[in-house]
Amino acid sequence: KPRQLHNTHWGLVCPAETPEGQACGLVKNLALMCYITVGTPSEPIIDFMIQRNMEVLEEFEPQVTPNATKVFVNGVWVGIHRDSAHLVNTMLALRRRNMISHEVSLVRDIREREFKIFTDAGRVCRPLFVIDNDPKSDNNGSLVLNKEHIRKLEQDKELPPDLDPEERRERYFGWDGLVKSGVVE
Numbered sequence: 001k002p003r004q005l006h007n008t009h010w011g012l013v014c015p016a017e018t019p020e021g022q023a024c025g026l027v028k029n030l031a032l033m034c035y036i037t038v039g040t041p042s043e044p045i046i047d048f049m050i051q052r053n054m055e056v057l058e059e060f061e062p063q064v065t066p067n068a069t070k071v072f073v074n075g076v077w078v079g080i081h082r083d084s085a086h087l088v089n090t091m092l093a094l095r096r097r098n099m100i101s102h103e104v105s106l107v108r109d110i111r112e113r114e115f116k117i118f119t120d121a122g123r124v125c126r127p128l129f130v131i132d133n134d135p136k137s138d139n140n141g142s143l144v145l146n147k148e149h150i151r152k153l154e155q156d157k158e159l160p161p162d163l164d165p166e167e168r169r170e171r172y173f174g175w176d177g178l179v180k181s182g183v184v185e
Contacts, residue, residue, distance in 0.1 A: 012124045031126065039121030040101040042073045045091075052087060054079045072116045084108065084115050091117070096130070096182035127184045145183045152177060 005015050005028070017029040030036075050056060054071055056079045069084035070077055081087050088108045094100045103125065105118040130144040139146075152173040159171060178184045 011126050030124065034124055034126045037103040037121055037123045037125055040103060040119045042117070042119045045100065045104070045117060045119065046073055046078055049079070049081070049087065052081075052090065053083070054081045054087070067113070069113045069115050072114060074118055074120045075116075081115065084113070088115060095185065098180050102179055102185065127179075130183055130185055143183075145178070149173075149178060149181065149183055 005013055009028070012031055012034050013028045014031045049071060055065075055068075057077055060068075060080050065080065065082055068080035068082050069087075071079045071081055071084075071087075088106065091100070091106050095102060095104060095106065101119070103119070103123075105116075105123065105125070107116040107118075108114075109116070132139045132142055132144050134140060156173055159168060163171070175184070
C-alpha cells in the first residue's frame with residue numbers, strides 16, 4: 001500500500017504533508033523534529049564494551065554462558081555480555097552525558113536477549129523525552145524535564161539582543177541544553 005503510512009513511520013514521517021495530484025501519498029516528508037543521522041565510528045564503542053567485560057564472538061563458548069545477551073553493532077554480532085542490564089544502563093548514561101553521540105541508537109530486546117547498537121548514517125531519528133525509571137528516585141515514572149529546565153528555557157527569551165555572540169552561546173540553554181542535561185534523547 002504505497003499511499004499509506006506504515007505503523008513504523010509514526011513520529012518520523014508527516015501524515016498530513018502530502019503533495020497534490022498523482023504523487024499524493026507517494027512522496028513522504030519528514031516530521032518536524034526528525035533528522036537523518038550522519039554516522040559515528042563504531043570502533044570506540046566496541047572497544048569500550050570489551051573493557052566492560054564483553055566477550056568477543058571469537059572467544060565465546062555457548063556451553064559456558066547459554067543465557068548471555070548477544071551484542072550487535074550496526075547489525076553485526078560482535079560479542080556477548082553476561083550483565084546486559086548494567087551494560088545498557090552504562091551506555092544510556094554515557095549518551096545522556098554526551099560522552100557518546102546522541103545519534104547512537106541503543107535497543108535492548110529482553111525477550112530475545114539482544115542488545116543492538118546503531119551508529120551508521122542514514123537512519124531517521126526523532127527526539128524523545130526521558131522518563132526517570134530509577135526505583136530509588138522520588139521522580140520514578142515521571143519526565144526528567146522539570147520546572148528548573150522550563151525556567152532556563154524561559155530565561156533564554158530575556159537575554160539582551162546586543163549580547164556578544166560568545167557570551168550568548170555560553171548563557172543560552174535552548175535545545176542543546178536539554179540534550180546535554182539528559183532531558184531529551
